[in-house]
Amino acid sequence: MRFWSSTRITAFEFDEDAEEIPRETALVPADSVTGRALVTVIAIMTFLAALAANVAILVADASVEWRGDIAREATVQVRPIAGRDVEADVKEAAERLRATHGVREARVYAKSESEALLTPWLGEGLNLSELPTPRMIVLKLDPDRPVDLDRLRTELERAVPSAVLDDHHMFIERLGDMARAAVALAALIFILILAAMAIAVASATRAAVATNREIVEVLHIVGAADSFIAREFQRRFLALGLRGALVGGIGAVAFFALAQLAAQRWRATGGGDQMEAMFGDFSIGPSGFVIIVLLAGGVAALTGYLSQFIVLRHLRRLG
Amino acid sequence: MRWRGSAVAVRRNAASPREAPARPRRGEKNAPKQGILKGDYGEEGLNCYDAATRFVPSAIETPPFGAIFGRDGFVLTFENVGLRYGVGAETLRDVNFQVAPRTFQFLTGPSGAGKTTLMRLIIMALRPTRGLINIFGKDTAALSNEEIAENRRNIGVVFQDFRLLDHLTLYENVALPLRVLGREESSYRGEVTELLRWVGLGERAHAFPTILSGGEKQRAAIARALIAQPKLLLADEPTGNVDPTLARRILRLFIELHKSGTAVIIATHDLSLMDQYEDARRLVLADGRLHIFE
Numbered sequence: 001m002r003f004w005s006s007t008r009i010t011a012f013e014f015d016e017d018a019e020e021i022p023r024e025t026a027l028v029p030a031d032s033v034t035g036r037a038l039v040t041v042i043a044i045m046t047f048l049a050a051l052a053a054n055v056a057i058l059v060a061d062a063s064v065e066w067r068g069d070i071a072r073e074a075t076v077q078v079r080p081i082a083g084r085d086v087e088a089d090v091k092e093a094a095e096r097l098r099a100t101h102g103v104r105e106a107r108v109y110a111k112s113e114s115e116a117l118l119t120p121w122l123g124e125g126l127n128l129s130e131l132p133t134p135r136m137i138v139l140k141l142d143p144d145r146p147v148d149l150d151r152l153r154t155e156l157e158r159a160v161p162s163a164v165l166d167d168h169h170m171f172i173e174r175l176g177d178m179a180r181a182a183v184a185l186a187a188l189i190f191i192l193i194l195a196a197m198a199i200a201v202a203s204a205t206r207a208a209v210a211t212n213r214e215i216v217e218v219l220h221i222v223g224a225a226d227s228f229i230a231r232e233f234q235r236r237f238l239a240l241g242l243r244g245a246l247v248g249g250i251g252a253v254a255f256f257a258l259a260q261l262a263a264q265r266w267r268a269t270g271g272g273d274q275m276e277a278m279f280g281d282f283s284i285g286p287s288g289f290v291i292i293v294l295l296a297g298g299v300a301a302l303t304g305y306l307s308q309f310i311v312l313r314h315l316r317r318l319g
Numbered sequence: 320m321r322w323r324g325s326a327v328a329v330r331r332n333a334a335s336p337r338e339a340p341a342r343p344r345r346g347e348k349n350a351p352k353q354g355i356l357k358g359d360y361g362e363e364g365l366n367c368y369d370a371a372t373r374f375v376p377s378a379i380e381t382p383p384f385g386a387i388f389g390r391d392g393f394v395l396t397f398e399n400v401g402l403r404y405g406v407g408a409e410t411l412r413d414v415n416f417q418v419a420p421r422t423f424q425f426l427t428g429p430s431g432a433g434k435t436t437l438m439r440l441i442i443m444a445l446r447p448t449r450g451l452i453n454i455f456g457k458d459t460a461a462l463s464n465e466e467i468a469e470n471r472r473n474i475g476v477v478f479q480d481f482r483l484l485d486h487l488t489l490y491e492n493v494a495l496p497l498r499v500l501g502r503e504e505s506s507y508r509g510e511v512t513e514l515l516r517w518v519g520l521g522e523r524a525h526a527f528p529t530i531l532s533g534g535e536k537q538r539a540a541i542a543r544a545l546i547a548q549p550k551l552l553l554a555d556e557p558t559g560n561v562d563p564t565l566a567r568r569i570l571r572l573f574i575e576l577h578k579s580g581t582a583v584i585i586a587t588h589d590l591s592l593m594d595q596y597e598d599a600r601r602l603v604l605a606d607g608r609l610h611i612f613e
Binding site: 220222223224225228 | 442444464465468469470471472473474476482484486487488491495496498499500501504543547
C-alpha cells in the first residue's frame with residue numbers, strides 16, 4: 001500500500017473527476033527537423049540501393065542469356081586456298097558437321113551471303129567476285145547434347161585444312177568479364193550507399209542524443225539504465241528507418257514498373273533494342289520485389305541497430 | 320533544539336562513519352515522529368495537518384532493513400569527501416555525514432556553498448575527487464553504470480527547475496520512474512492517477528508542463544519523485560518558486576513521506592521553512608565544509 005493511499009485526507013484537494021488516462025508517448029520526441037531529414041535520406045538511399053541491386057541482377061541475368069545464345073552457336077570459316085576447290089571443301093565440311101553428334105543444324109552461307117557480311121567493312125557497290133572471300137557455315141548446337149568442340153576442330157582441320165572452327169569463346173569470355181565487372185560495380189555502389197546511409201544514421205543519432213540531452217539526464221536520474229535509454233532511441237530510429245525504407249522501397253518498385261512499361265513501349269525502336277540487350281525487359285520478377293522488401297527491412301533494422309549501438313557507446317563513454 | 324544560525328551548538332562532522340545507529344523501532348527515539356508544523360496556519364490548518372498525517376505505519380510494505388540500507392544501516396554515508404572542479408580550490412572539503420533511514424534533514428547554506436553539488440554527488444551524477452560515498456550500503460566508486468541506475472531507483476529527486484519533460488503529459492511525467500522499471504502502463508495507471516489527485520493535479524493529468532504554473536510544475540516534480548516510493552528523497556529548493564502557503568503544503572507532503580519511512584533531504588536557504596519543522600536535522604554547508612545541527 002502506498003503512503004498517499006493510507007493517509008486519511010490528501011495533502012491537496014482531491015479531484016474526484018479526474019479524466020481517463022492517455023497512452024504512453026515515446027520518450028524521445030518524434031517530430032524534429034533531423035527526423036524528417038533522416039527519413040528523406042534513408043528513402044533516397046533505399047531507392048538507390050534497390051536500384052543498384054536490381055540493375056546488378058538484371059545485367060547478370062542478361063549476360064547469362066547472351067552467353068547462352070552465343071554458346072549455342074558456332075561458325076566454320078572455309079578459306080579459299082590455292083590448289084583447292086573451295087566449293088568442294090565447303091560441301092565436305094558441311095557434311096562432316098551435320099554428321100557430328102550435338103550439331104542440330106549446319107547452314108551454309110551462299111557466296112553472295114558471305115560477301116554481304118563484308119559490306120559493313122568494305123562498303124556497298126563493290127564487285128567482290130574476284131576477291132578470295134571466305135565461306136561461312138553457321139552451326140546451331142544442341143544444348144542438351146554438348147559437342148566436344150576441340151575434337152571437332154581437330155577432325156575438321158584434318159579433313160578440310162582450309163576450315164577453321166570458331167566457337168566464340170573469346171567473345172563469351174569478354175562478355176562474361178564485362179558482366180562480372182558491371183555486377184561488381186553495382187555491388188560496390190550498393191555497399192557504398194549502405195555505408196553512406198550508416199554514416200548519416202550515426203550522425204543523426206549523435207545529433208539526437210545531443211538535442212535530447214536533458215531527456216537523457218532526467219531518464220538517468222529516475223533510474224533508467226543505459227540499455228533502456230538506448231532502446232528508446234532505437235525505437236525512435238527504427239520508426240524513422242521504417243518510414244524512409246518504405247518510401248524508398250515503394251519508389252524503387254514504381255521505378256521498375258515504369259521502366260518495364262517504357263521498355264515494352266519502346267521495344268521496336270533502336271534505342272529500346274539496345275536497352276533490352278543490356279537489361280532485358282526491365283522485368284525484375286518476384287525475386288526482384290522480394291529483394292526490395294528484404295532491403296527495406298534490412299535498412300530499417302540497420303538504422304535501429306546502429307542508433308542503439310551508438311547511443312549505448314555514447315552513454316558508456318559518459319558514464 | 321531550535322536552530323538560529325551560529326547561536327546553536329555546532330557539532331562538526333557529527334556522527335562518525337563507524338557509529339552506526341541501532342535499527343529504529345516503532346516508539347523509539349529514532350522512529351518516525353508525529354511532527355508538528357510550526358507556523359501560523361490557524362486552527363483549521365493545524366487540524367487539517369494532524370488529520371493528514373494520521374498514518375498507519377503497519378500498512379507500508381517495508382522490505383528487510385539490511386536488504387536496502389546495507390550492513391551499517393545507513394541510507395547514505397559520506398567519509399572525508401572532497402570535490403574540486405578542474406584545478407581550482409575544493410568546492411567541498413572533508414565532508415563527513417550519515418543519513419539514517421526514516422530521518423528528515425534540511426541542507427542549507429549560502430548560495431554557491433555547494434548544496435546542489437552535494438545533491439549531485441548523492442545522486443551519483445558527480446564522482447568525488449576524494450573520499451568515500453556509500454549509498455544503500457554500496458560504495459559508489461565501485462558501481463557499474465547498471466548498478467548506479469539500480470541505486471537511483473531508490474532515490475527520488477525534486478529539482479529546483481523541476482526537469483519535467485515538456486513533450487510528455489503530467490501523467491506520463493509522473494509515471495516515468497515506473498515506466499523505467501519496465502512496468503506495463505495498465506499496472507500503474509491507478510497509482511499515478513491517485514498520486515496526481517493526492518497532489519491536487521488530478522484534472523491536469525492530460526496537460527503538458529509548458530502550460531502549468533510554477534506551483535503545479537513543482538507538485539508534478541514532487542509526484543514524480545514519490546511515485547516509486549523511494550527510500551531517499553532529495554529536494555533542491557522545492558519551495559523556491561512557490562508562495563508561502565503552497566510552500567507549507569509542500570513541506571507537509573514531505574513530512575508525510577518521511578513518516579512513511581523515507582529518508583528526506585531538503586536543500587533550502589528558506590529559514591522560515593526550516594523553522595516549521597523543528598524535529599528535522601540541519602546540515603549546513605559553509606566554506607566547502609558541512610556542519611551538522613542535531
